[in-house]
Amino acid sequence: MRKKQEKKRIAMLTGGGDCPGLNMAIKAVSEYAIKHYGWEVIGVKNGLNGIVGDNTIINFNDSELIQMDIDFPFDTLVRQGGTFLGAYRKIRRKSYSKVKNDEDLASVMLPAFKRNIKDLNIDGIISTGGDGSMFLMNFLCEKAKIPFIGIPKTIDNDTPATEISIGFSSAVDACVHAMDSIFWTAKSHHRAICVEVMGRDTGHLAMHSGVASCADVILTPEIPYTISNIVKKLRDIMKTEQRDYFVIVIAEGAGAEKGKKLPKNYDSVAKYVSDKLSEAGIESRSDVLGYLQRGGLPNGYDRMLAAELGVMAVDLMADGYTAYITGMKDGKPTKIPLKSVCKKETRTLDINSPIVKTAIKLGTYIGEVKKK
Numbered sequence: 001m002r003k004k005q006e007k008k009r010i011a012m013l014t015g016g017g018d019c020p021g022l023n024m025a026i027k028a029v030s031e032y033a034i035k036h037y038g039w040e041v042i043g044v045k046n047g048l049n050g051i052v053g054d055n056t057i058i059n060f061n062d063s064e065l066i067q068m069d070i071d072f073p074f075d076t077l078v079r080q081g082g083t084f085l086g087a088y089r090k091i092r093r094k095s096y097s098k099v100k101n102d103e104d105l106a107s108v109m110l111p112a113f114k115r116n117i118k119d120l121n122i123d124g125i126i127s128t129g130g131d132g133s134m135f136l137m138n139f140l141c142e143k144a145k146i147p148f149i150g151i152p153k154t155i156d157n158d159t160p161a162t163e164i165s166i167g168f169s170s171a172v173d174a175c176v177h178a179m180d181s182i183f184w185t186a187k188s189h190h191r192a193i194c195v196e197v198m199g200r201d202t203g204h205l206a207m208h209s210g211v212a213s214c215a216d217v218i219l220t221p222e223i224p225y226t227i228s229n230i231v232k233k234l235r236d237i238m239k240t241e242q243r244d245y246f247v248i249v250i251a252e253g254a255g256a257e258k259g260k261k262l263p264k265n266y267d268s269v270a271k272y273v274s275d276k277l278s279e280a281g282i283e284s285r286s287d288v289l290g291y292l293q294r295g296g297l298p299n300g301y302d303r304m305l306a307a308e309l310g311v312m313a314v315d316l317m318a319d320g321y322t323a324y325i326t327g328m329k330d331g332k333p334t335k336i337p338l339k340s341v342c343k344k345e346t347r348t349l350d351i352n353s354p355i356v357k358t359a360i361k362l363g364t365y366i367g368e369v370k371k372k
């Protein structure tokens, strides 16, 4: 156990979108900082909005800030989905509405950020976030000269530099449960069902949940596919397994066949693939899983991960680190420089990863993988 150090007053917030496991991260940071280090912890509502938005009121009455204490009902909160501190993608402040990109946004919000951090007497910030929200926090904290430690979270699992982010494992579970239900309709009605999962521009969630639910076809943005080879795969199954029902998992960013953009008349890639299969004579339907993947309850792994990364974040701050995230490397919580997260490169699905190799070995059609 590290030694207690001088008393600090830190702010804890949940940046970016919600995901399962955030409440455990808030609990771990707050309880450990308060009990072990004797620090004060301010919970900031609605992400960065709570520090720089129009509603930030420093006197705690009707404000975006909560004084955390050990009597907080963490025992019930950690079992819930979402974040009890609230999340907000956009800043509720008129002057921010015309800003075009993250760089401009960060500069516009800097004066309010500096002022409120000073008024609040904050010595450091710990925030959960994906690569976008980490970029903003990094910029603001660096300029305001305030220590910052990030904790990676996202159901997309695309945060660079960490093997896994909080929320991914629960989202995989949610997708698998949904596909276990969808399977029975596919089987009863002798049809293909194309299921669209989230993941933004990456296929981690599709590949992991697809393998876990024994999907016949898994499509991701990283690997181009052809409709004719999907049809071929399904016809092969009909012939060799005498099976006429199929589950097809498609990442929301997979696009149209051969790496092309989705035609303008489609807002769902699952609907696009499903229509093409119907045209080829295979009865098919589509389903978009949506927010049930993100808003569900945290599973055991995500709670454990959030606890480990949260506690480590507090230790890093106590040891004087700044601009680091607590990520996972080789299965262990590890401190990772924030600059390797803010490279503006997405962490895409590795074609040579065990999960992709497994999908191929199991005979799943995952697109046109180039043979070495």
Ligand code: F6P
Pocket: 017, 089, 154, 155, 156, 198, 199, 200, 252, 294
């Ligand atoms: O990054 C998480 C994620 O759920 C993506 O998978 C999805 O594309 C996006 O957020 C949806 O975000 P919003 O909250 O803006 O609908």
